[in-house]
Amino acid sequence: xxxxxxxxxxxxxxxxxxxxxxxxxxxxxxxxxxxxxxxxxxxxxxxxxxxxxxxxxxxxxxxxxxxxxxxxxxxxxxxxxxxxxxxxxxxxxxxxxxxxxxxxxxxxxxxxxxxxxxxxxxxxxxxxxxxxxxxxxxxxxxxxxxxxxxxxxxxxxxxxxxxxxxxxxxxxxxxxxxxxxxxxxxxxxx
Amino acid sequence: xxxxxxxxxxxxxxxxxxxxxxxxxxxxxxxxxxxxxxxxxxxxxxxxxxxxxxxxxxxxxxxxxxxxxxxxxxxxxxxxxxxxxxxxxxxxxxxxxxxxxxxxxxxxxxxxxxxxxxxxxxxxxxxxxxxxxxxxxxxxxxxxxxxxxxxxxxxxxxxxxxxxxxxxxxxxxxxxxxxxxxxxxxxxxx
DNA sequence: AACGTAGTACTACAGATGGAGTGGTGTCAA
DNA sequence: TTGACACCACTCCATCTGTAGTACTACGTT
Numbered sequence: 001x002x003x004x005x006x007x008x009x010x011x012x013x014x015x016x017x018x019x020x021x022x023x024x025x026x027x028x029x030x031x032x033x034x035x036x037x038x039x040x041x042x043x044x045x046x047x048x049x050x051x052x053x054x055x056x057x058x059x060x061x062x063x064x065x066x067x068x069x070x071x072x073x074x075x076x077x078x079x080x081x082x083x084x085x086x087x088x089x090x091x092x093x094x095x096x097x098x099x100x101x102x103x104x105x106x107x108x109x110x111x112x113x114x115x116x117x118x119x120x121x122x123x124x125x126x127x128x129x130x131x132x133x134x135x136x137x138x139x140x141x142x143x144x145x146x147x148x149x150x151x152x153x154x155x156x157x158x159x160x161x162x163x164x165x166x167x168x169x170x171x172x173x174x175x176x177x178x179x180x181x182x183x184x185x186x187x188x189x190x
Numbered sequence: 191x192x193x194x195x196x197x198x199x200x201x202x203x204x205x206x207x208x209x210x211x212x213x214x215x216x217x218x219x220x221x222x223x224x225x226x227x228x229x230x231x232x233x234x235x236x237x238x239x240x241x242x243x244x245x246x247x248x249x250x251x252x253x254x255x256x257x258x259x260x261x262x263x264x265x266x267x268x269x270x271x272x273x274x275x276x277x278x279x280x281x282x283x284x285x286x287x288x289x290x291x292x293x294x295x296x297x298x299x300x301x302x303x304x305x306x307x308x309x310x311x312x313x314x315x316x317x318x319x320x321x322x323x324x325x326x327x328x329x330x331x332x333x334x335x336x337x338x339x340x341x342x343x344x345x346x347x348x349x350x351x352x353x354x355x356x357x358x359x360x361x362x363x364x365x366x367x368x369x370x371x372x373x374x375x376x377x378x379x380x
Numbered sequence: 381a382a383c384g385t386a387g388t389a390c391t392a393c394a395g396a397t398g399g400a401g402t403g404g405t406g407t408c409a410a
Numbered sequence: 411t412t413g414a415c416a417c418c419a420c421t422c423c424a425t426c427t428g429t430a431g432t433a434c435t436a437c438g439t440t
Contacts, residue, residue: 021305022215023213023214023215023301023302024213024215025212025213025214025215025216026215104301104304107297107301108301110352110356110357111213111294111297111298111301111356112213113356113357114294114355114356120357120359123357124357124359124360127357127360128359128360131360148368148369148372151369152346152369152372152373152376154349155345155346155347155349155350155353155369155373156342156345156346156349157345158349158352159344159345159346159348159349159352160345162300162348162349162352163345165304166300166301166303166304167300167303167310167313167314167317169314169318170314170317170318170321178338179338179341179342179345182338182342183342183345186342186376
């Protein structure tokens with residue numbers, strides 16, 4: 001098993017792209033090699049087996065989907081009113097949509113996790129942490145709305161992103177915008 | 191190309207199971223043959239190619255996910271107050287969760303549709319119709335809440351189902367129940 | 381400065397799987 | 411008798427995994 005961390009990360013990031021493009025079953029060592037533009041057989045040297053590959057991708061994907069720490073700090077200062085909150089949610093939806101392949105890869109991982117307990121454990125942990133962090137941020141902001149509000153907002157926005165990424169013609173861009181607005185409005189007024 | 195409609199339907203239904211179990215890339219003619227317990231090569235005689243197979247599954251899946259006509263009629267009579275509405279939503283979540291493989295297959299199809307324009311067209315049409323039908327039912331019921339309310343409810347419940355099917359340990363059953371209640375309550379009070 | 385060693389990149393191969401597509405034969409019913 | 415279909419068999423082809431072996435590079439030692 002090779003240890004070079006830059007190369008390992010490059011391989012994992014390549015795996016994310018493969019996952020988004022080819023689907024879970026298309027995620028093979030060879031496909032990762034090609035995507036990362038490394039010699040065939042390289043991925044075999046960095047991952048014990050496909051299960052290991054999936055698990056490592058599951059651990060990495062959230063690092064790339066979440067905003068970096070600087071952005072979080074910036075937001076923490078700024079969250080004070082509903083308008084600002086809505087802006088943040090728009091940013092969220094746009095950021096995730098922009099890293100298109102990352103979100104699609106996460107969906108693929110979710111589906112694959114129905115077949116791989118180890119992967120399921122990794123994803124469950126990460127996502128639970130993410131939800132709790134969101135509840136925490138919201139509570140700290142002092143805005144109205146309890147944890148149920150936050151979770152309902154999380155649910156609605158997640159599916160809105162899915163809809164937008166997989167079937168972009170279901171909602172127009174203005175509709176998406178309005179739905180985000182409405183979701184925030186209702187979440188905070190409850 | 192063979193025409194026997196019962197057999198065709200049996201093959202398509204088998205394909206749904208394969209899709210849920212093996213993922214989109216695992217949906218091969220041979221896998222469908224095995225799942226449907228027919229001789230190898232049969233699926234090749236019923237579908238021009240894999241694209242055709244995907245498209246036919248996309249056309250069929252909604253017939254099986256939606257409640258049958260009798261159930262709709264029953265509901266139409268009954269929808270009058272918020273309690274009844276919440277019951278219906280619980281039924282929805284349970285029905286979809288019960289036909290587990292159908293919903294997972296639909297998710298696989300959504301992801302696959304990013305690669306298959308024809309499939310995307312079929313799904314877009316079906317899902318748009320479903321959303322519009324829900325908006326229509328709601329309007330006919332005379333309950334408070336506009337079309338945005340209905341869509342937000344649709345969004346939240348969809349992701350709740352995804353969460354429950356792919357990572358069942360994120361929310362406990364009581365939490366799921368409470369989220370459905372809260373989603374309906376807030377949707378109707380807005 | 382020469383040498384040795386460890387870790388890694390790269391190459392090549394063996395072995396195996398599994399699927400697509402098609403042609404042919406048997407069967408049944410109109 | 412004919413046509414449609416079920417069933418079966420076979421060929422061709424595309425990949426993938428796992429590993430063995432070679433080449434390179436950096437670093438430490440003497």
